[in-house]
Amino acid sequence: MDAAPTGSAPSGGATASAPAPVAKLTIDKFADAGIVCLRFTGTIDEAFEGKKLAAALKADTLVLDLGRVGKISSFGIREWVDFISAASRAVGRSYLIECAPKVVDQMNMVANFCGDGRVFSFFAPFRCDHCDSEHRVLLQVDRDWETIKSGKLAERPCPGCSERMYFDEDPTSFFSYILGQDRTELPAEVAAFLAQQLDYAVADLGRKLKVDKAIDGRVTVLKLAGDLDGTFPKDKLAEGLEGTVALDVAGLGRIEPAGAAHWRAWIRQVTPVVDGVYLLGAGPAVLERLAQRDDLGAKAQVVTASLPFTCAPCASTSTQLLDLAEHAAALAAGVVPERPCPTCKKPMTCVASDGARAALLQLPAVSLDPASRKIIDELRARRPEVRKAAAGAVVAPVVVARTSWTGPVLAALLALALAGGGVLAYQQLRGTPGPAGLRKAIAASASTRPGWIPARPDGEAGPGPGGGACADAGASVVCLGTSAIAITQDDADQDATEAALEALAGAVADRVKSTRWRSTVLPLWTEVRAAKLAAFAGAPDSAVARSEVREARRAVAAALRAAGLDLAAAPIERYWEEYDTTAGRRYLGFSQVTVTSAQLQRMAEAFGTEHQALxxxxxxxxxxxxxxxxxxxxxxxxxxxxxxxxxxxxxxVSAVVVGVGGRPVDDGPAFVRVAAAEVAYLESKPTGGPLTLTIQGGDGRERTFYAVIAGKPRPPTGSGGGKRDGGGPRGGGPGNVNVWDRYDPKGRPGRDDPTQ
Known part of the structure; x- marks a missing residue:
């Protein structure tokens, strides 16, 4: 069995076609806090000045990214060995990542090619005979160690034609150098550096958030390292906080929407009880997603920003710490100040994203007093104590309890919705100012409001714009959706319908009674949904928050339609209103979906039915x-x-399987059918083969797993007629006619096809 998915590359894919050789060598440099990464692209030849490059290195850790090396000439090898020897003496430790196959060939043949460096990841060459193409698959030494030791890399689908491609090297020779070193793992700080600087996914699972806490009087420093997701322990971190709180966020990696929502909730939670919250080392992602005005609240400020700067003469990019108080005048003038290059001392230009720079320029002025700043710097310089069990040091996944979407609470909610017909809309018709300057409806899709939208709300709560709810109405279930304030009438109609359909899906979920279903399927969305809706409710004008809610609801509606469970016959009522606002014409849409209670129950039973395979x-x-x-x-x-x-x-358990053997899995019955066909196909081959399983990964990308299927040897056959493979009904054989594709369950030739 191939023990791991096909790998993760910075570009986001597990496999990559071999890059075309580049004649000229270019070296990109990335640096931050004692870590330097050199990315080599092109041909390493006699023009490579290895000793000169090594002499300029000043780092504790050196990372060499060799995935884009197209060729290494004989003279280039000499220069490379000189470079790696000098570099090994100049730095404390070094790692080689994404080594191209040609680099692996050289490390297998050339003594001291890696110096004292450790190979962490490398590309293995794969070939597809069907479309005559070559590809590369990234392997990580820590994750794929057992597979590398066995020398058995399973076949996997070709990215070009989906046929089987195979490892196109002798494993004994190709893995010889790798197996000569021990299993290698990257230190946490190096993994964080690669994630931030190169978007390099070091592992298939995100890095768990770690928190170190130091206190001196009324000053508390919290150092965060890892990914910010839905497991952010906001309540634990808020407990007992007072005085001045400093957050060292330089070690934050990925920031997921759920994590950002928990962050904002934590800021709101601690604001009343602390004197101030000060962010240190805020990178571009933190500035874009956690440091907008609505995110910081009344007492949070960014003190220092950690931003990428590029030096054109040195062709290098390094992370520089920007003190906002020191450069307050330039930032107030709308300018991100240049920084001196640590190598040539010439000005470096900030190359952070437009969003990060925009967020930086609108940050409030820093008010941290010098005495507190000194204490914070001293606390940050301390080494964290080694603890056997640190509260909040590693965040455990949140267990989501059963959530009810309907029942009395939802019925009351729908009553408000139907009584209000969208609370905001009626307030606007009465002239009450609302979001986006809505005041008065100037047009509508009908001369009078439909009966399913009553004329006046009795309260001030309800789904409102962007909300949806369902309630039982005897033999049927009625679901109402209201759009967010939209720029076009079509958007308003679509948003309202999707809000109603999402509410319908929630009503179906509440009717699935299987305990196993509720414990494994419900947690896949409940917390993420709550976080995204909370983010939208907290910042209704945020384009990002609005887009995430809209994208999710459209996905829910599309999946509900794709299921095709009596939904096509469900009547949908629509109504919209047009408003004249200070920002232009705006629209509000309403949609009502009605299904019978029997239909809803059939849908719940279909989604809750278990299917057994493999x-x-x-x-x-x-x-x-x-x-x-x-x-x-x-x-x-x-x-x-x-x-x-x-x-x-x-x-x-809870894995989302989207494909088996390269074939899509539509639903439970299809899973059983496709799995049986693929297993039968592999068992019919004398040598068997790997069964590929495509899984939806936690980071949104697909992962591929493998299980080996043993084949069934074929009995010996004679040269005459008879029932042998390819034989006709009279046992005469096929002659020159290719009949191999008759026996592949997918209707395609495999690698057993002698014509391929």
Whole structure:
């Protein structure tokens, strides 16, 4: 069994076609806090001045990115060995990442090619005979160590034609150098550097957030390192805080929407009880996602920003710390100041994203007093104590309890919605100012409001714009959706309908009674959904928050339609109103979807029905999972994994399976059917083969797992007629006619086809 997915590359894909050789060598430099990364692109030849480059290195850790090396000439090898020897003496430790196959060939043949460096990841060459193409698959020494030691890399689908491609090297020779070193893992600070500077995914799972806490009098310093997601322990971190709080956020990696929502909730939670919250080392992602005016509240400020700057003469990029108080005048004038290059001392230009620079320029002035700043610097310089169990040091996943979407609470909510017909809309018609300057409706899709939207709200609560709810109405269930304030009438109609359909999906979820379903499927979306809606409610004018809610609801509606469970016959009522605002024409849409209670129950039973295959039980992908994976429409969720192929491949409960053997899985019955066909196909081959399983990863990308299927040897056959492969009904054989494609269940030739 190939023990791991096909790998993660900075570009976001597991496999990559071999890059075309580049004649001229270019070296990009990235640096931050004692870590330097050199990215080599092109041909390493006699023009490479290795000794000169090594002499200029000043770092504790050196990372060499060699994935774009197209060729190494004989003279280039000499220069390279000189470079790596000098570099090994100049730095404390070094790592080689994404080594191209040609680089692996040289390290297998040339003594001291890696110096004292450790190889962390490298590309393995794969070939597809069907489309005559070559590809590369990234392997990580820490993650794929057992596979590398076995020398057995399973076949996998070709990115070009989806046929099988195979490892195109002798494993004994190709892995010889790698196996001569121990299993290598990257230190946490190096992994964080690569994630921030190169968007390099060091592992398939995100880095758990770690928190170190130091206190001196009324000053508290919290150092955060890892990914900010829905497990951010806001309540634990808020407990007991007072005085001045400094947050060292330089070690934050990925920032997910759920994590950003928890961050904002934490800021609101601590604002009343602290004197101030001060962010140190805020990188571009922090500035864009956590440091907008609405994110910081009344007492939070950014003190220093950690931004990428480029030096054109040195062709290098390094992270520089920008003190906002020191450069307050330039920032107030709308200018990000230049920084001196640490090598040539010439001015460096900030190359952070437009969003990060815009956020930087609108930050409030820093008011941190010098005495507190001195204490904070001293606390940050201390080494964290080694603790056996640190509260909040590693954040555990949140267990989501069963959530009810309907019932008395939702019925009351719908009553408000139907009584109000969209609270905001009626307030605007009465002339009450609202968001975006809405005051008065100037047009509507009908001369009078439909009866399902009453004329006057009795309260000030309800779904309102962007909300949806359902309630039982005897033999039917009625779901109402209201759009957010939209620029076009079509957008308003679509938003309202999707809000109603999402509410309908919630009503279906509440009717699925399976305990196993509720414990494995519900947590896939409940927390993510709550976080995105909270972010939108807290910042209704935020384009990012609005876009995430809209994208998720469209995914839910599309998946519900794709399921095709009596939904096509559901009547949908629509109504819209046009407003004249200070920002131009704006629209508000209303939509009502009605289904029978029997239809709703059939949908719940269909989604809750378990299907068994490959030693596992699976249910169809529920539409509300679109809140977590908006690009996934079909698939199955594993609710139980017993002994069998899926367990041997390492698939966990709650995994979302979207493909088997390169074929898409639409629902539970399709999962059973496709799995059986693929296993039968592989078992029919004398040598068997790997069964590929495509899983939706937690970071939004697909992962591929493998389980080996043993084949069934064919009995010996004679040269005459008879029932042999390819023989006709009379046993005469096919002659010159290619009949191999008759026996592939996919209707395609495989690598057993002698004509391929």
């Amino acid at each position: 030693g596992a039980s699976a249910v169809g992908l529920f539409p509300l999972v679109g809140w977590r994976y908006p690009n996934v429409r079909t698939g199955v969720v594993l609710v139980a994994v017993e002994d069998g192929l899926l367990k041997s491949a390492g698939l966990p």
